[in-house]
Amino acid sequence: MGKLMIINGSPRAPKSNSRHYIQAFLSGWSGPYEQYSVVEKKHASCLERLEQCSDLLLVFPLYTDALPSGLMEFLQAALAQPPANKPKVHLVINCGFLEPEQNDVAVDMIRLFCERTGCPFVSCLRIGGGEGFPSTPFMGMVRRRLKKLAAAISRGRPIQMKVSMPLTKGLFRKAANRYWLNRGQAFGVTQAQMSSLEIEGR
Ligand SMILES: Cc1cc2nc3c(=O)[nH]c(=O)nc-3n(C[C@H](O)[C@H](O)[C@H](O)COP(=O)(O)O)c2cc1C
Known part of the structure; x- marks a missing residue:
């Protein structure tokens, strides 16, 4: 098993859902790894370390x-200096x-990046309703798939998976509306203001 470089591409890195997914992935990964978050903005040093992965x-x-955009910046840096070890x-x-x-x-954008750099595109887990999983009992559904992904990577086998919250669209919409209305209330913003196209009085 080789070394794995894990990159968090979320601009909210320390508070991100992506961070929760990385932690869940790591509970199923036993090989050597390094981590980098694009908000660190040390792309050159990450690309150097990537040569060992x-x-x-x-x-x-x-x-x-x-x-x-932070992930785009990183990928542009990688395109300018494509990893020699692919x-x-x-x-x-x-x-x-x-x-x-x-x-x-x-996902297609990443495939294109792979074509341009000559790095093989191998496995993918697509998550729908990704904000909801980390704080609910449904997280087990994602955790199981992340474990499968970890096993597939360590065996060198490709795997394509997807997962979504097991809710009807109606229920999901209701839960989302409730969430955003509560958020609005917390920041003193009304439903009418949230529905308007006006931004900060302009
Ligand atoms: C600026 C912005 C744009 C977004 N655009 C989309 C989108 O086009 N489609 C979608 O399904 N979710 C969209 N989302 C929701 C995020 O994908 C979702 O909140 C995700 O869980 C954030 O992950 P993170 O915490 O790892 O950054 C957007 C969120 C933000 C803040």
């Missing part, structure tokens, strides 16, 4: 149907919407 695991959220690339991507398929365009 056989595998790269990118864990990140979907932002506006694409990749968060690590195998694996993904754990999570999005706010219920459907894991919302992540597909972002």
Whole structure:
């Protein structure tokens, strides 16, 4: 088993759902690994360390149907100086919407990155309703898949998986509405203000 580089691509790294998914992954991973978060902004040193790794695991959220800008910066740095050892690339991507398929365009972006750098795209776990899992008993559903992913990476076998909150769309919408209305209340923002296109009075 080679060494694994795990990259957290979330701009909220220390408080991110991606961090919870990384921790759950690590409970099933027994090999050597390194961790990096794109908010550290030390891309060159991470790319240097990546040369010693056989595998790269990118864990990140979907932002506006694409990749968060900090992760884009890292990938651009890697494109300018593609890893000579061609690590195998694996993904754990999570999005706010219920459907894991919302992540597909972002997954294709990573596939394109792999084509351009010559790194093989190997495994992927797409998570729908990714905000909900870490704080609920449903997290076990993701944990099981992350363990499978860890086993597949260590055996060098590709695996493609997806998972979503086991809720109907109606229930999910109700729970999401309740969550955002409570958040609004906490910040003194009304439902009408949240529904308006006006930003800070402009
Ligand atoms: C600026 C922003 C853009 C987002 N865009 C999408 C989106 O296009 N589709 C989606 O399903 N979720 C979207 N989300 C929800 C995130 O993917 C979701 O909150 C995720 O769990 C955040 O993960 P993190 O805590 O690891 O950053 C967005 C969230 C933010 C803050």
